[in-house]
Amino acid sequence: xxxxxxxxxxxxxxxxxxxxxxxxxxxxxxxxxxxxxxxxxxxxxxxxxxxxxxxxxxxxxxxxxxxxxxxxxxxxxxxxxxxxxxxxxxxxxxxxxxxxxxxxxxxxxxxxxxxxxxxxxxxxxxxxxxxxxxxxxxxxxxxxxxxxxxxxxxxxxxxxxxxxxxxxxxxxxxxxxxxxxxxxxxxxxxxxxxxxxxxxxxxxxxxxxxxxxxxxxxxxxxxxxxxxxxxxxxxxxxxxxxxxxxxxxxxxxxxxxxxxxxxxxxxxxxxxxx
Numbered sequence: 001x002x003x004x005x006x007x008x009x010x011x012x013x014x015x016x017x018x019x020x021x022x023x024x025x026x027x028x029x030x031x032x033x034x035x036x037x038x039x040x041x042x043x044x045x046x047x048x049x050x051x052x053x054x055x056x057x058x059x060x061x062x063x064x065x066x067x068x069x070x071x072x073x074x075x076x077x078x079x080x081x082x083x084x085x086x087x088x089x090x091x092x093x094x095x096x097x098x099x100x101x102x103x104x105x106x107x108x109x110x111x112x113x114x115x116x117x118x119x120x121x122x123x124x125x126x127x128x129x130x131x132x133x134x135x136x137x138x139x140x141x142x143x144x145x146x147x148x149x150x151x152x153x154x155x156x157x158x159x160x161x162x163x164x165x166x167x168x169x170x171x172x173x174x175x176x177x178x179x180x181x182x183x184x185x186x187x188x189x190x191x192x193x194x195x196x197x198x199x200x201x202x203x204x205x206x207x208x209x210x211x212x213x214x215x216x217x218x219x220x221x222x223x224x225x226x227x228x229x230x231x232x233x234x235x236x237x238x239x240x241x242x243x244x245x246x247x248x249x250x251x252x253x254x255x256x257x258x259x260x261x262x263x264x265x266x267x268x269x270x271x272x273x274x
Contacts, residue, residue, distance in 0.1 A: 029053065029055055029056055030053070031052055031053055031112075032052065032053045032112070032114070032258055032259050032260055033050060033051075033052060033067065033070070033107055033109060033112055033114045033255075033258060033259035033260075033261070034050070034051040034052060034053060034065070034259065034260055034261050035048065035049070035050055035105070035107060035114060035116070035255050035259055035260075035261035035262070035263060036048070036049045036051075036261050036262060037049070037105070037261075037262070037263045037264070038262075038264050038265075038266055039097050039103065039118070039120070039263075039264075039265055039266075040097060040120070040265070040266050040267055040268070041097050041098055041099045041120050041123075041267050042096075042097065043096075043097055044091065044092065044093035044094065044095050044096065044097070045074060045083070045091050045092055045093075045095045045097065046086075046089060046091030046092075046093060047089045047091060048072065048083065048089055048090040048091060048105075048263075049066075049088070049089055049090075050066070050067045050070050050072065050090060050107060050109075051065040051066050051067055052065055052067050052109075053065075053260075066088075067109055068085055068087075069085075069109070070085075070090070070107050070108065070109040071107070071108040071109070072090045072105070072106070072107050072108075073105075073106045074092070074095060074103055074104065074105050074106075075103070075104040075106075076095070076098075076101055076102075076103055076104075077101070077102060077104070081094060081095050097120060097265075098120060099120050099121070099122050099123070099267060100119070100120060100122065101119070101120055102117055102118070102119045102120075103117065103118055103119075103120070103265065104116075104117045105117065105118075105255075105263045107259060112257075112258035112259070113257050113258055114255050114256065114257045114258050114259025114261075115255070115256055115257050115259075116254050116255045116256065116261075116263035117254075117263070118224045118226065118254070118263055118264050118265040119159070119224050119265055120224070120265035120266075120267060121157070121159060121160035121222040121223065121224055121225075121265060121266065121267055122157055122160070122222065122267065123222055123267035123268060123269045124154050124155065124156065124157060124160075124162070124220060124222050124269065125154065125220070125269050125271065126152045126153065126154045126218065126220050126269070126271040127153050127154055127155060127190065128152070128153045129150065129151070129152050129153075129195065129213075129218060129271060129272075129273045129274070130150075130151055131148050131149060131150045131151065131209060131213070131273075132148070132149050132151070133146050133147070133148055133200060133202075133206075133209075134146065134147050134149060135147075145199050145200065145201060146199070146200045146201075146202055147197055147198070147199055147200060148196075148197065148198050148199075148200045148209055149194055149196075149197050150194070150195045150196040150197065150213065150273070151192055151193065151194060151195065152164060152192070152193050152195045152218060152220070152271075153190045153191065153192050153193075154190060154191055154220060155189060155190050155191075156180070156181075156182045156184070156185060156190075156191050157182070157222075158182045159182075159224075159225055160182070160222045160223060160224065160225055161179055161180060161181045161182075161222075161223050161224075161225050161227055161228040161231075162179065162180045162181075162191065162193075162220060162221065162222055162223070163175060163176055163178070163179050163180070163221045163223065163231075164176045164193050164195055164218065164219065164220055164221070165218075165219045165221065166195060166196055166216050166217060166218050166219065167216070167217055167219075168215045168216045168217070169215060170215075173219075176193065176194075176195075178193070179227075179228060179231045179232070180193060181225070181228055182225075195218050196213075196216065196218075198212075210273070213273040214272065214273060216272070216273065217270050217271075217272060218270065218271050218272070218273070219268055219269070219270050220268065220269050220270075220271070221266055221267075221268045222266060222267045222268070223264060223265070223266045224264050224265045224266070226254045226264060227262075227264050227266075229252035229254075230251065230252050230253065230254065230262055230264075232252075233250060233251045233252045234251055
């Protein structure tokens with residue numbers, strides 16, 4: 001036993017003596033612009049963020065990443081607008097964003113050029129909001145509670161994808177985890193989505209449900225269809241299924257050239273349960 005202990009100690013010392021502290025290592029990387037912007041109708045453009053990629057071993061600090069001296073231009077196909085920097089975002093309030101128009105972004109910085117384009121989709125109203133009560137699979141002390149599923153239906157338009165959200169006086173804005181394309185239509189040509197679900201004690205009566213739902217605002221967002229690829233790939237690399245802990249990143253951006261990121265058009269509508 002003592003012999004084994006001595007061997008273990010010698011082995012441990014040998015390993016420690018082989019360790020070297022490596023510092024000031026620089027890994028090669030491609031510096032690119034990082035652009036984030038969502039633009040909508042009826043307003044100017046005032047919240048385009050431009051940063052740069054940082055070296056892989058450098059901790060992300062926004063102050064170090066933000067780009068303050070880029071030249072940004074947006075064109076609506078007829079006019080070109082130069083954007084100014086306000087200390088945090090780039091923008092130009094003279095641009096009046098319109099539904100159906102395509103906008104072209106060009107960013108230049110230290111010889112790098114990044115470009116993108118997006119079309120502002122037409123807002124779509126929800127046709128109907130309704131609920132269904134279903135038996136729950138779970139029991140507690142011989143009591144089977146029920147669940148309420150709140151559904152929304154709308155008629156999609158080609159060239160756009162859709163996401164829903166809700167908020168109330170007691171809850172902050174919450175987005176659906178799903179996104180819907182034109183191909184998700186049912187036989188009636190509509191898309192049905194679950195807007196909300198909650199537990200329900202039938203002793204409360206259905207009047208409780210109706211009054212409860214009146215506190216909610218249900219929103220329907222229409223995005224340029226380019227958003228679909230980004231949405232479905234944005235969590236790539238967060239999985240633990242890979243051999244070394246995560247899979248490779250392959251996020252589908254719509255910024256091209258010497259940049260990555262998202263420049264996307266959207267519109268929205270709001271409807272309450274009636």
